[in-house]
Amino acid sequence: MLLTDDEKRMRDGADGDAVAAAMDLLVRYGEALGAERLVATRNVAGTMTQPSPAKAKLHAEGGWARVYAVTNLDCDRDIEIPRMRVPTCQLQHGFAQDAAGLTSYPESSIAAQDDAEAFFSDRGVTVLATCTPYQVGNLPVRGEHCAWMESSAVVYCNSVLGARTNCEGSASTGAAALTGRIPYWGNHVPENRAATHVVRADVPVASFQEWGMLGYFVGEQVQEARPAVIGELGQPDLADLKHFGAATATSGGVELYHLPGITPEAPTLEAAFLGDAVPRDEIVYDRAARRAVYDALNAQGSSEDVDFILLGCPHASLDQLAEIARLLDGKRLHQDTELWVMTPRALRSVADRSGYTRAITAAGGRVLTDSCPAMSRAAPPGTRVFATDSAKQAHYLPAILGIEAWFGTLEECVDAAVTGRWSGGLAA
Amino acid sequence: MIVLRGRGVVGGTVEAPALVTRDAISGFGGIDVATGTIIEPRHELYGVCFTGKVLVFPGAKGSSGWSGFFQSTRLMGTAPAALVFSVMTTKAALGAIVTRVPAVVGAVPEPVEVLHTDDIVRVDGDAGTVTLVARAGESADAR
Numbered sequence: 173m174l175l176t177d178d179e180k181r182m183r184d185g186a187d188g189d190a191v192a193a194a195m196d197l198l199v200r201y202g203e204a205l206g207a208e209r210l211v212a213t214r215n216v217a218g219t220m221t222q223p224s225p226a227k228a229k230l231h232a233e234g235g236w237a238r239v240y241a242v243t244n245l246d247c248d249r250d251i252e253i254p255r256m257r258v259p260t261c262q263l264q265h266g267f268a269q270d271a272a273g274l275t276s277y278p279e280s281s282i283a284a285q286d287d288a289e290a291f292f293s294d295r296g297v298t299v300l301a302t303c304t305p306y307q308v309g310n311l312p313v314r315g316e317h318c319a320w321m322e323s324s325a326v327v328y329c330n331s332v333l334g335a336r337t338n339c340e341g342s343a344s345t346g347a348a349a350l351t352g353r354i355p356y357w358g359n360h361v362p363e364n365r366a367a368t369h370v371v372r373a374d375v376p377v378a379s380f381q382e383w384g385m386l387g388y389f390v391g392e393q394v395q396e397a398r399p400a401v402i403g404e405l406g407q408p409d410l411a412d413l414k415h416f417g418a419a420t421a422t423s424g425g426v427e428l429y430h431l432p433g434i435t436p437e438a439p440t441l442e443a444a445f446l447g448d449a450v451p452r453d454e455i456v457y458d459r460a461a462r463r464a465v466y467d468a469l470n471a472q473g474s475s476e477d478v479d480f481i482l483l484g485c486p487h488a489s490l491d492q493l494a495e496i497a498r499l500l501d502g503k504r505l506h507q508d509t510e511l512w513v514m515t516p517r518a519l520r521s522v523a524d525r526s527g528y529t530r531a532i533t534a535a536g537g538r539v540l541t542d543s544c545p546a547m548s549r550a551a552p553p554g555t556r557v558f559a560t561d562s563a564k565q566a567h568y569l570p571a572i573l574g575i576e577a578w579f580g581t582l583e584e585c586v587d588a589a590v591t592g593r594w595s596g597g598l599a600a
Numbered sequence: 601m602i603v604l605r606g607r608g609v610v611g612g613t614v615e616a617p618a619l620v621t622r623d624a625i626s627g628f629g630g631i632d633v634a635t636g637t638i639i640e641p642r643h644e645l646y647g648v649c650f651t652g653k654v655l656v657f658p659g660a661k662g663s664s665g666w667s668g669f670f671q672s673t674r675l676m677g678t679a680p681a682a683l684v685f686s687v688m689t690t691k692a693a694l695g696a697i698v699t700r701v702p703a704v705v706g707a708v709p710e711p712v713e714v715l716h717t718d719d720i721v722r723v724d725g726d727a728g729t730v731t732l733v734a735r736a737g738e739s740a741d742a743r
Contacts, residue, residue, distance in 0.1 A: 201697055242675075339691055340690060341694045341698075344694050571629050
């Protein structure tokens with residue numbers, strides 16, 4: 173791989189051992205990909221602070237420096253971790269103090285995470301602690317080269333914002349943070365951003381749930397490819413596209429999609445293909461396909477007694493918090509049911525100030541931050557059946573926790589929270 | 601002897617039984633790192649352990665945690681012996697590097713078609729080759 177003089181200096185240790193290890197990892201990674209060079213980035217979203225059993229072992233051996241060396245740089249040497257070279261944020265991680273005692277999630281992990289936050293914020297890491305950095309202060313501009321993790325954030329960054337990132341991992345973001353470099357490959361290269369497939373919605377897609385189901389269908393159909401989606405699409409908002417993208421990156425590995433007339437790199441369907449012919453074969457999302465997606469997401473539930481409702485996957489927007497507060501206002505949760513809304517801590521503070529938190533907690537629900545049950549692998553004790561309005565969470569949580577799942581609209585989820593019973597169904 | 605030729609992603613050579621799937625593999629929510637098993641309910645290898653096997657699969661899907669989860673299998677002693685995959689992605693490339701096992705991408709003929717679970721295969725990550733040493737049930741000496 174071709175390195176600039178500055179990159180060679182970093183590789184050879186001019187900026188210290190950690191930067192040299194970071195450059196070594198980037199070279200190995202770039203060569204594995206077949207990248208010809210690296211590209212400069214000043215926007216890194218990664219993960220350092222989340223506890224895990226593997227990290228606990230490393231921490232016991234040599235503190236957070238050892239954890240960063242191995243998990244964020246793939247380096248076994250004892251190295252000092254310097255300040256991050258470029259702006260770097262922490263994505264979602266484990267549960268924080270606000271969830272202490274609510275689940276079997278260990279208090280020791282919460283304490284370990286607090287300790288990690290202190291270590292890494294001393295080194296220039298901004299602790300956004302959310303899967304949606306674009307909601308709380310990290311909003312890349314079109315064309316900006318980023319090094320982001322979190323599949324739902326990556327697809328939003330590329331598709332909705334028109335910035336450029338691959339789906340990075342703990343090690344590549346760790347190396348990017350110390351060098352300001354990432355392999356110039358994949359989504360960084362303009363010609364790799366052309367659409368590959370046309371998906372046409374023959375049924376109306378105009379609600380949060382419908383966008384999520386369409387996304388789940390699209391991901392399953394195109395896997396890692398780049399779909400241009402047309403048809404009976406309503407005007408989406410932030411939450412709709414957050415849900416849609418997260419679903420495409422759950423059933424498949426979509427990192428970039430185009431919605432002609434909506435997303436920035438596709439003023440038209442033709443433009444989405446960057447001058448290549450638009451394929452004649454369309455993948456059609458019709459009534460039968462919609463029903464199949466709904467049934468797949470609801471094939472993991474048999475008991476209609478719901479004991480846990482999870483909202484805010486990806487982390488809830490202010491509009492979603494306001495809507496949940498409105499639906500719960502003056503109501504009371506069923507005695508055997510818990511309701512959690514996950515949101516970034518920054519938005520939680522706006523929700524507190526705007527009365528949303530009060531309405532949700534007065535009904536018996538909770539507004540929690542930093543994480544989610546899937547990330548922290550923990551739900552309220554005794555949870556057997558959960559319901560959610562998120563296709564992503566409905567997909568992952570049964571596998572992670574061995575519980576049943578129902579997927580429906582926000583209104584159906586709130587109804588289940590109040591009655592303790594699932595009575596959702598697919599609207600005609 | 602059948603030799604599949606692709607590109608090496610991580611160097612080194614290993615010989616082990618294959619575990620073959622036509623389904624892409626998810627890291628987060630897809631594998632349990634403590635036991636080295638596939639835990640995605642809809643996956644054809646649901647409940648199957650990949651520790652010590654040559655994992656032959658189309659590619660990586662799902663969360664960006666992929667590489668971190670596979671790195672954890674190395675740290676927990678449950679890693680596969682090698683990775684053989686068809687589609688190059690950042691998840692699979694970085695995952696192979698941090699798992700530190702021989703890895704080959706894009707081999708032809710298509711490994712998922714040619715190889716079967718429990719075939720004995722040799723993966724050479726430097727040469728970028730996957731060699732069928734013995735079919736499942738055959739002794740390697742009988743070849």
